[in-house]
Amino acid sequence: MALFKIKKKLNENTYKLDMNAIPQHIAIIMDGNGRWAKAKGLPRVAGHKAGAENVRTIVKECNRLGVKALTLYTFSTENWKRPKDEVNALMKLLVDYLKNEFKELQDNNVVIKSIGNIQDLPKECRDQLRKSYENTKNNTGLVLNLALNYGGRDEIVHAFKKIMNDVNKGDILLSNVSEDTISDNLFTKGLKDPDIILRTGGEQRLSNFLLWQCAYSEFWYTNKSWPDFNEAELHKAIYDFQNRDRRFGGLK
Numbered sequence: 295m296a297l298f299k300i301k302k303k304l305n306e307n308t309y310k311l312d313m314n315a316i317p318q319h320i321a322i323i324m325d326g327n328g329r330w331a332k333a334k335g336l337p338r339v340a341g342h343k344a345g346a347e348n349v350r351t352i353v354k355e356c357n358r359l360g361v362k363a364l365t366l367y368t369f370s371t372e373n374w375k376r377p378k379d380e381v382n383a384l385m386k387l388l389v390d391y392l393k394n395e396f397k398e399l400q401d402n403n404v405v406i407k408s409i410g411n412i413q414d415l416p417k418e419c420r421d422q423l424r425k426s427y428e429n430t431k432n433n434t435g436l437v438l439n440l441a442l443n444y445g446g447r448d449e450i451v452h453a454f455k456k457i458m459n460d461v462n463k464g465d466i467l468l469s470n471v472s473e474d475t476i477s478d479n480l481f482t483k484g485l486k487d488p489d490i491i492l493r494t495g496g497e498q499r500l501s502n503f504l505l506w507q508c509a510y511s512e513f514w515y516t517n518k519s520w521p522d523f524n525e526a527e528l529h530k531a532i533y534d535f536q537n538r539d540r541r542f543g544g545l546k
């Protein structure tokens with residue numbers, strides 16, 4: 295019998311979650327910061343700042359719920375197209391987040407990792423990221439995986455080149471290249487595919503996020519902007535996830 299299948303409306307936003315079926319890997323497309331700010335008559339960057347602050351709330355709650363990995367789409371390979379000032383502000387927010395959250399992340403036992411072409415980020419970001427990986431590598435809680443300068447297609451190109459190189463060197467036979475070979479050459483190597491991909495901000499698209507890994511992920515969208523996405527919304531997403539019927543192509 296499915297446990298806790300009844301939605302208990304303790305209050306408007308309380309969902310009774312099955313703590314034995316918490317998604318292990320949640321991926322979030324944190325969208326809507328700019329529109330959130332615009333609606334308040336604020337500059338777009340104020341939305342990004344509020345968004346960065348919200349990361350703390352969601353990281354803490356995911357950790358508390360026992361989520362193993364949280365991948366946050368933080369900066370896409372296409373986001374370089376934005377005005378320079380906005381890109382610079384996003385890079386600075388990343389560095390500030392990693393610096394300011396140091397204690398909070400340690401207290402929450404969080405491991406910082408990233409996916410994407412980190413070497414093309416500004417030096418300050420690379421240096422701070424390296425420090426954060428190093429400082430948190432012995433933690434045992436939630437893996438906070440930041441998708442930075444990340445694009446799903448770029449990741450696949452990257453994997454393709456690595457595999458071709460291994461084939462050319464004779465380290466692997468072309469006939470032995472499998473789905474696992476590809477998975478193992480992606481930035482997400484070793485990370486379980488996301489159980490659920492959430493997108494805030496109302497759009498219903500992937501925007502080049504985790505193209506290979508999303509094969510059997512559940513999708514969940516909300517019109518709420520990322521700065522307004524709180525614990526209750528996260529619970530709603532997980533509650534909905536727990537009530538989906540995942541068949542993976544088979545039959546029940």
Ligand code: IPE
Pocket residue numbers: 324325326327328329330368369370373384495
């Ligand atoms: C998401 O918010 C943050 C990043 C893409 C870095 P947006 O900046 O895309 O906000 P909207 O979609 O313009 O509202």
Ligand code: IPE
Pocket residue numbers: 323324325326367368369370373497499501
């Ligand atoms: C996706 O949001 C990227 C991140 C959240 C980092 P975008 O705002 O860049 O996506 P589009 O342009 O609406 O597809």
Ligand code: MG
Pocket residue numbers: 325326327495
């Ligand atoms: Mg957007």
